[in-house]
Amino acid sequence: MNTTPLLHMSAISKSFPGVKALDRVDFTVQPGEIMALLGENGAGKSTLMRILDGVFTPDSGQIFWRGQPVQIRSPQDAKNLGISMIHQELALVPYLDVAKNIYLGREPAGLLPGTIDWTTLYEQAHQQLARLDLDVDPRTPVRDLPLAQQQMVEVAKALSLSAQLIVMDEPTSSLSNAEVAVLFRTMRALKEQGVSIVFISHRLNEIFAIADRVTVLRDGSLVGSEPLQGMTADALIRMMVGRELGETNQRPAGEDVQSQRQPILEVRNLSRAGILHDINFTLYEGEILGVAGLVGAGRTELAETIFSVHPPTQGDILLRGQKLRLRRPADAIRAGIALVTEDRKGQGLFLRMEVGANISVRILHQLARFGLIRWRDSQHLAQEYVDKLGVRTPSVRQKVRNLSGGNQQKVVIAKWLTLKPQVLILDEPTRGIDVGAKGEIHRLMRELASQGVGILMISSELPEVLGVSDRVLVMRGGRVVAEMNPRLATQDDIMRAATGAKTS
Amino acid sequence: MSLSLSRLFRRSTVFIFLLVLVVFFSLTTNRFLVGQNLTNILVQNSHVILTAVGMTLVMLSGGIDLSVGSVAALCGALSAGLVARNGLPAEIAIVLGLVAGFGLGLVNGGLVVYGKLPPFVATLSMLGVARGLTLAYTNSRPISNLGDAYNFWGRGDVLGVPMPLIVWVTVVVLMTYLLSQTRFGLYVYAIGGSEETARLASVPVNRVKMVTYGLSGTLAALAGVLLTARVYSAQPQAAVGLELQAITAAVLGGVSLFGGVGNIPTAVFGALLVGVLGNGMNHLRVASYPQQIIQGVVLVLAVAIDMATQRIGGHKSKRGSSS
Numbered sequence: 001m002n003t004t005p006l007l008h009m010s011a012i013s014k015s016f017p018g019v020k021a022l023d024r025v026d027f028t029v030q031p032g033e034i035m036a037l038l039g040e041n042g043a044g045k046s047t048l049m050r051i052l053d054g055v056f057t058p059d060s061g062q063i064f065w066r067g068q069p070v071q072i073r074s075p076q077d078a079k080n081l082g083i084s085m086i087h088q089e090l091a092l093v094p095y096l097d098v099a100k101n102i103y104l105g106r107e108p109a110g111l112l113p114g115t116i117d118w119t120t121l122y123e124q125a126h127q128q129l130a131r132l133d134l135d136v137d138p139r140t141p142v143r144d145l146p147l148a149q150q151q152m153v154e155v156a157k158a159l160s161l162s163a164q165l166i167v168m169d170e171p172t173s174s175l176s177n178a179e180v181a182v183l184f185r186t187m188r189a190l191k192e193q194g195v196s197i198v199f200i201s202h203r204l205n206e207i208f209a210i211a212d213r214v215t216v217l218r219d220g221s222l223v224g225s226e227p228l229q230g231m232t233a234d235a236l237i238r239m240m241v242g243r244e245l246g247e248t249n250q251r252p253a254g255e256d257v258q259s260q261r262q263p264i265l266e267v268r269n270l271s272r273a274g275i276l277h278d279i280n281f282t283l284y285e286g287e288i289l290g291v292a293g294l295v296g297a298g299r300t301e302l303a304e305t306i307f308s309v310h311p312p313t314q315g316d317i318l319l320r321g322q323k324l325r326l327r328r329p330a331d332a333i334r335a336g337i338a339l340v341t342e343d344r345k346g347q348g349l350f351l352r353m354e355v356g357a358n359i360s361v362r363i364l365h366q367l368a369r370f371g372l373i374r375w376r377d378s379q380h381l382a383q384e385y386v387d388k389l390g391v392r393t394p395s396v397r398q399k400v401r402n403l404s405g406g407n408q409q410k411v412v413i414a415k416w417l418t419l420k421p422q423v424l425i426l427d428e429p430t431r432g433i434d435v436g437a438k439g440e441i442h443r444l445m446r447e448l449a450s451q452g453v454g455i456l457m458i459s460s461e462l463p464e465v466l467g468v469s470d471r472v473l474v475m476r477g478g479r480v481v482a483e484m485n486p487r488l489a490t491q492d493d494i495m496r497a498a499t500g501a502k503t504s
Numbered sequence: 505m506s507l508s509l510s511r512l513f514r515r516s517t518v519f520i521f522l523l524v525l526v527v528f529f530s531l532t533t534n535r536f537l538v539g540q541n542l543t544n545i546l547v548q549n550s551h552v553i554l555t556a557v558g559m560t561l562v563m564l565s566g567g568i569d570l571s572v573g574s575v576a577a578l579c580g581a582l583s584a585g586l587v588a589r590n591g592l593p594a595e596i597a598i599v600l601g602l603v604a605g606f607g608l609g610l611v612n613g614g615l616v617v618y619g620k621l622p623p624f625v626a627t628l629s630m631l632g633v634a635r636g637l638t639l640a641y642t643n644s645r646p647i648s649n650l651g652d653a654y655n656f657w658g659r660g661d662v663l664g665v666p667m668p669l670i671v672w673v674t675v676v677v678l679m680t681y682l683l684s685q686t687r688f689g690l691y692v693y694a695i696g697g698s699e700e701t702a703r704l705a706s707v708p709v710n711r712v713k714m715v716t717y718g719l720s721g722t723l724a725a726l727a728g729v730l731l732t733a734r735v736y737s738a739q740p741q742a743a744v745g746l747e748l749q750a751i752t753a754a755v756l757g758g759v760s761l762f763g764g765v766g767n768i769p770t771a772v773f774g775a776l777l778v779g780v781l782g783n784g785m786n787h788l789r790v791a792s793y794p795q796q797i798i799q800g801v802v803l804v805l806a807v808a809i810d811m812a813t814q815r816i817g818g819h820k821s822k823r824g825s826s827s
């Protein structure tokens with residue numbers, strides 16, 4: 001360790017009104033190193049990285065780049081030093097195409113002053129995409145891409161800078177295993193070339209798989225920086241939360257839910273042309289039904305069809321034995337179905353409004369008397385959910401945009417829970433949520449189930465599917481290809497069903 | 505599939521509307537579908553087209569410019585006054601008028617970018633101020649005796665092609681090039697799509713926005729000059745309500761009120777649609793108050809369609825086909 005570090009951030013502090021986001025944090029990255037940054041939702045990871053990118057100015061502290069003190073006042077300054085950033089929230093212009101997004105602000109110049117050399121632009125973009133095995137036409141508007149591919153476009157954008165240090169703030173949260181593998185391969189190649197990477201993720205297995213060292217933050221303070229070699233997951237979690245975590249497996253042991261309970265949601269021969277094929281299953285009262293499958297297996301489409309975002313071409317949906325006639329999501333909500341989608345950013349958080357208003361917005365009519373909203377009741381209600389889900393915020397009066405990424409997601413989940421749905425569909429419910437809060441959300445799901453709610457949980461994390469569900473459906477190519485008992489099935493069994501590999 | 509359909513619809517609404525109107529007026533009046541009248545439509549609506557182009561620039565970047573009517577009147581009057589009162593050559597007076605329009609646009613931009621005022625508020629105040637200045641400068645009386653060199657811009661022709669037509673076609677070509685081929689154009693779309701993202705990508709957001717307002721002001725001034733030249737005099741109440749026509753034209757042409765979507769050529773068709781509507785109603789002898797009502801209704805319809813397709817499109821964007 002006697003080389004000059006590439007980056008040394010020294011005693012960085014940053015306060016927001018009501019929050020000390022960072023308290024004298026030190027952070028060092030060596031050349032050619034992959035440094036993981038770990039901490040609970042709201043620990044200050046993104047804030048530290050935004051300071052490095054010049055988005056925020058620190059209240060105090062010093063940044064050294066290759067041993068020299070530097071001032072980073074804007075993202076442009078950071079770029080000039082050789083720092084490239086993938087922000088936690090996607091930073092893409094939805095209507096612009098992939099190539100324009102990748103090179104926005106750095107377009108190759110054309111012949112006439114002020115013009116753009118489009119041929120080169122698209123060629124270079126094509127190369128960047130190929131580097132990431134991304135089979136996407138660079139002329140596709142970004143909004144037409146699925147979330148995972150949008151995320152990969154972000155990665156391509158960051159790589160195209162040929163930076164010395166690449167910061168990746170939760171790049172994997174919306175990626176599937178296949179894409180994570182490609183990303184990791186690229187990260188290793190960059191490391192070979194001497195590029196340093198800061199990698200933020202809530203998935204410990206990813207951190208163990210890719211990183212050399214880890215820096216852990218808790219409540220805005222540095223807990224420590226350690227090499228990962230010889231470190232255990234438990235030790236990491238202890239550093240992160242400052243205590244042991246309880247068993248997260250919340251399933252009541254050995255109970256057979258189906259035999260004793262009423263069906264709540266029945267799906268019969270449900271099809272959507274080219275997307276879903278003849279889907280049949282029953283969700284029982286108080287059951288958590290896991291839905292596993294690869295990206296593209298049709299899981300999100302299934303959820304959206306039940307929620308009547310899209311009409312099915314065929315088939316029926318029955319709620320408590322009654323055939324539902326749903327035309328739009330509002331009908332589904334009225335019938336008692338709620339859907340927390342995988343893309344929570346797009347799902348209508350009012351970013352400029354307070355946490356309290358965001359949580360209670362779905363049931364304002366219940367909180368109103370003579371047409372006037374009783375804000376005090378709304379705040380009490382919001383506080384209840386904030387406590388239940390462990391949303392880290394100075395108060396329910398805080399604006400949602402000021403919450404950390406993971407905490408914004410908890411607000412979305414809270415918003416849907418206020419509806420007290422009979423059927424709750426959760427698409428990737430713990431994406432981007434820290435290990436401790438994950439357990440809280442699983443506990444909450446279990447509690448809802450014990451009150452009779454039927455829960456359909458789509459998840460790409462196999463340990464979650466196996467650990468939380470009472471029963472598991474596996475989808476492939478728009479069909480349900482297997483049903484499994486999570487007490488007996490293994491991750492391998494699910495993967496085999498999901499990929500269609502022969503069972504040995 | 506429904507995605508491309510909704511887009512196609514969005515892009516072609518204006519053409520469908522235009523066709524329907526043309527057919528309707530051809531059937532209900534006998535003077536509509538005449539070569540002379542069609543040329544009239546192209547010439548008489550030059551000011552709407554020019555301001556619609558400026559409006560498109562501003563709206564694409566996520567703003568709006570309500571001051572175009574007043575700015576057109578003020579700059580038209582100014583250039584006319586410089587000729588009639590100060591005896592300046594027409595060309596110089598016109599250029600000074602355009603410079604004034606650019607300056608007023610920059611003031612709008614400065615209030616929005618640096619004053620952090622909502623575009624609606626900033627340009628609404630400019631609407632009031634510029635109209636007031638027009639009344640003061642003209643003493644609420646028309647300025648006439650502008651001379652042939654000035655009137656040429658509204659009444660003259662080159663090889664039989666009317667000047668106003670030449671002017672706006674040139675502007676449309678230039679601005680379309682600017683918007684589709686240059687860095688500036690890309691930045692306008694990027695800022696309208698997501699200002700925050702544009703900032704992170706170190707796009708000079710403030711400067712680009714200033715320029716869009718500046719251009720809108722310049723084009724409004726040009727519109728004012730053409731209008732003045734066409735009626736041989738600067739009227740203190742010229743171009744009242746032009747902002748409504750320009751916004752209607754842009755929105756009819758598929759420019760989103762939320763920024764980031766749209767282009768100049770279809771906005772021009774939007775302006776022609778507005779023009780055809782007015783021209784046809786004149787032929788049907790609809791009085792001017794009902795005409796204004798109908799124009800208002802058309803704007804509401806256009807916005808409703810904008811929001812509806814926005815919703816359809818918005819849905820798709822979130823859908824993705826993952827998992």
Ligand SMILES: Nc1ncnc2c1ncn2[C@@H]1O[C@H](COP(=O)(O)OP(=O)(O)OP(=O)(O)O)[C@@H](O)[C@H]1O
Pocket residue numbers: 016017019020021039040041042043044045046047048088392393401402403404405406407432434
């Ligand atoms: N602009 C802001 N205004 C006020 N408070 C803020 C702002 N940005 C962040 N915070 C607060 O600072 C703290 C740290 O947030 P940060 O986004 O750095 O967390 P994080 O570690 O990235 O969490 P996550 O894992 O959820 O992304 C949080 O309490 C958050 O509410």
Ligand SMILES: [Mg+2]
Pocket residue numbers: 045046047088169404405406
């Ligand atoms: Mg974060």
